[in-house]
């Protein structure tokens with residue numbers, strides 16, 4: 001039976017958006033016996049015949065190409081600065097679009113369909129802060145860990161798996177039976193290749209000598225082999241060299257798409273996934289209870305799509321007997337709330353929208369990492385990339401495509417070495433430095449081409465966690481649900497970090513990376529530092545470089561949990577203030593951006609929300 005002809009059915013829950021938050025939640029609710037309709041604006045594109053699919057989705061090394069694949073991508077163009085002159089100084093600025101590219105995925109699985117698959121556990125302080133803010137003890141760090149254990153199926157600590165199985169003791173607190181497989185990938189060529197091995201060894205030794213507290217780090221290392229998600233390291237707020245756990249299964253990407261599809265297959269009567277369904281507003285009864293949603297049925301209806309359709313789409317409604325849960329992500333969930341009359345009454349009026357709940361916090365408090373790259377051109381090409389075209393059919397693809405024993409550089413996301421460090425500006429580790437084999441200096445249209453075209457680059461990406469800037473915002477551009485919202489991050493001096501601590505920390509990160517690569521340069525392995533470049537040496541020059549070139553890709557916090565009078569949008573159990581039967585479960589719920597890599601925290605709140613919702617209906 002076609003979807004158009006399907007009989008209207010009342011579901012208990014409607015979940016909007018199938019990303020890290022929504023996919024996780026919808027699957028868990030259905031598994032627990034609830035009937036759920038999961039509405040997703042994008043298609044299940046990996047099933048399509050679109051160019052470079054499914055390989056862009058599946059192959060870990062193709063993640064940058066996935067984020068630029070026209071069948072999956074939603075391109076937002078955001079402002080880092082309101083000031084046009086300042087904004088223009090960023091070479092990534094696309095003037096015709098009035099902003100800097102911010103990739104998102106409008107497809108089944110959301111941004112888990114194109115992200116770099118890095119799963120790094122957040123800081124315990126992130127959860128404890130939520131407990132303090134809300135007085136809700138279920139947010140405390142020790143309790144939250146159980147959600148990670150529930151969702152993870154850790155394959156990279158086999159010894160821990162067996163000791164846990166045999167002794168019942170699990171000090172690492174990894175999960176070994178969840179739905180999200182984690183693996184590590186380090187191609188044997190990387191270790192077998194003398195040149196790359198030397199680069200890695202030199203960097204590791206230099207990083208070690210820069211960080212200090214050697215004994216402590218050695219102890220951590222021998223306990224966990226550099227596993228950033230081992231509970232003992234998380235609890236100790238540890239720092240030092242780390243490997244990168246990836247969400248892959250037999251070195252193929254996995255995420256909320258696989259989770260949703262497998263539960264829908266097992267329980268077709270409970271979970272219905274409807275793609276190409278752009279939700280345009282929440283429907284309410286007279287008591288402000290959410291009773292369903294209105295949506296447009298059709299392909300490519302959202303304006304951020306690479307090739308947006310002019311088709312009007314078919315207007316439909318779906319009804320929820322219990323609740324509507326918004327999981328559209330940090331840009332789309334506030335947009336949807338505002339389109340539904342929930343937001344600042346004054347701002348809604350400007351777009352002709354009548355306020356149902358005057359909730360000025362909606363869309364405010366936008367936060368992100370600050371990221372910057374130190375880009376080195378190496379003297380020699382990386383051998384493991386010889387002839388690599390980053391497409392189907394090259395030797396590296398053939399190595400990856402051997403299903404019995406997937407190997408080679410395409411099993412990795414390009415990241416070879418990671419270092420966690422605490423800057424002088426923070427009490428906790430706040431810098432994550434990732435050494436990537438490839439040329440990467442942030443996002444702009446066509447950025448992924450650089451990776452395929454150059455085989456002699458090492459980019460050290462510095463991610464600054466725990467930002468003090470929460471001045472960013474998402475606002476409606478118009479009342480048209482197909483038009484993306486206005487997104488302003490208000491970086492550095494335009495933001496709320498008046499002492500400039502974030503900027504100082506990022507600059508410290510660059511100086512650290514330079515110190516780490518000092519010996520490589522001394523030995524003549526590096527041809528040139530292309531970015532920031534040798535001409536940027538003084539602190540003032542580095543400040544300018546960071547202000548002009550920084551970017552982020554973990555947008556969050558735009559519908560924060562917290563008291564309404566302090567700009568909060570949600571209660572501690574994810575309910576939208578002033579409404580009934582309406583929750584938000586995605587990256588927008590955090591009052592402060594969690595961890596170094598956000599997706600672990602978003603998956604975890606998907607699991608937590610399911611617990612909260614199910615407990616209420618027992």
Ligand SMILES: Cc1cc2nc3c(=O)[nH]c(=O)nc-3n(C[C@H](O)[C@H](O)[C@H](O)COP(=O)(O)OP(=O)(O)OC[C@H]3O[C@@H](n4cnc5c(N)ncnc54)[C@H](O)[C@@H]3O)c2cc1C
Nearest residue numbers: 017019021041110111115116117118279328587597598599
């Ligand atoms: C290029 C890139 C690489 C990244 N790499 C990493 C990484 O390696 N590690 C990490 O931790 N994080 C990474 N992230 C970030 C991380 O993937 C996201 O923060 C996370 O997926 C957010 O989850 P979410 O549920 O809030 O939203 P999303 O995963 O974005 O899901 C939202 C979903 O809602 C749908 N939707 C939106 N509006 C509507 C509507 N009106 N109607 C119906 N559906 C709608 C969207 O199509 C989308 O599928 C990366 C992000 C990017 C952009």
